[in-house]
Amino acid sequence: MISVALLPASATITARWSEVFLASGQWIDYDFTPSTTGEILLRLSLRPSQGSVAIRLSRQGEQTPVLEQTGSPSQTVKATVAEADVGRVWLLRITNVGQQPVEGRIELTFPRRYCVDITAQFRVRISYEAGTELEDIHCQQLLSILRSLPPDHIRRLRSIHAEPPSAFLYGYCQIPCTALIMPVGGPPRL
Numbered sequence: 001m002i003s004v005a006l007l008p009a010s011a012t013i014t015a016r017w018s019e020v021f022l023a024s025g026q027w028i029d030y031d032f033t034p035s036t037t038g039e040i041l042l043r044l045s046l047r048p049s050q051g052s053v054a055i056r057l058s059r060q061g062e063q064t065p066v067l068e069q070t071g072s073p074s075q076t077v078k079a080t081v082a083e084a085d086v087g088r089v090w091l092l093r094i095t096n097v098g099q100q101p102v103e104g105r106i107e108l109t110f111p112r113r114y115c116v117d118i119t120a121q122f123r124v125r126i127s128y129e130a131g132t133e134l135e136d137i138h139c140q141q142l143l144s145i146l147r148s149l150p151p152d153h154i155r156r157l158r159s160i161h162a163e164p165p166s167a168f169l170y171g172y173c174q175i176p177c178t179a180l181i182m183p184v185g186g187p188p189r190l
Contacts, residue, residue: 012038012119013112013134014127021103022053022096030092030108031060034081035136038111042092045105046073051098060089073102081111114139122146122154128162132184138162153177 015032022028034040044053051073058065066079090110096102107127113136115126124146128134146154156176162184171182 012036012110012115012126013139014107014109014125015130015133016108016127017106017130019103020106021101022094023101024096024099027093027095028106030130031089032092032108032110033089034086034111035113036086036111036116037081037083038116039109040079040081040090040111041109042077043107044073044075044077044094046102047104048100048102049073051096051100051102053102054093054095054097056091056093056095058091059085060091066090070097073098073104112136112139114143118143118146118160122157124157125159126161127159128184129164132162132164134162134182134184138182138184 015030017028020028040057042055042057044055046053049072052070053073053075054070055067055075055077056065057067057077057079067077069077092108094106112126112134115134118124118126118139121143126134126139126142142160146157154177156178157173157180159179160182161179162182165183171180173180
């Protein structure tokens with residue numbers, strides 16, 4: 001299983017893969033676009049522990065990767081988005097280079113405009129399942145909504161999570177409203 005924990009308030013937005021299975025030689029590709037400067041954090045938590053994965057993080061159109069390493073199936077990798085990188089597409093590839101299948105969770109946290117303000121002002125973790133991406137416009141709308149609500153309405157809110165679209169729901173929060181669930185997104189990107 002691959003697992004990544006959410007970052008603290010300065011971390012912005014996290015793409016999650018809840019259940020991943022990679023046979024030997026199989027990979028996952030994911031592209032994302034940071035819209036402000038900050039840190040990229042990739043956390044893997046894979047089983048079995050004796051497996052091995054290769055991680056490649058690069059900017060689209062560049063031959064030389066920002067990061068390329070092979071190692072333990074449970075690891076944390078960091079990179080930085082500079083001002084020149086804002087708005088550029090980044091490419092992530094995780095490959096199972098071991099002899100046996102691995103499974104688990106992946107979480108990729110990267111800086112997203114307006115989500116930075118939400119996490120800093122309201123100390124709320126923002127995440128989505130890969131395939132239900134929260135874009136800048138979603139974060140901008142969320143920030144506007146959160147700022148318009150009385151503090152009593154959001155004092156317990158700790159996370160916002162996007163799910164696949166729904167024909168019946170625009171979002172929900174179960175009492176005591178510690179997590180807001182938003183149906184968002186389009187076709188899966190994996």
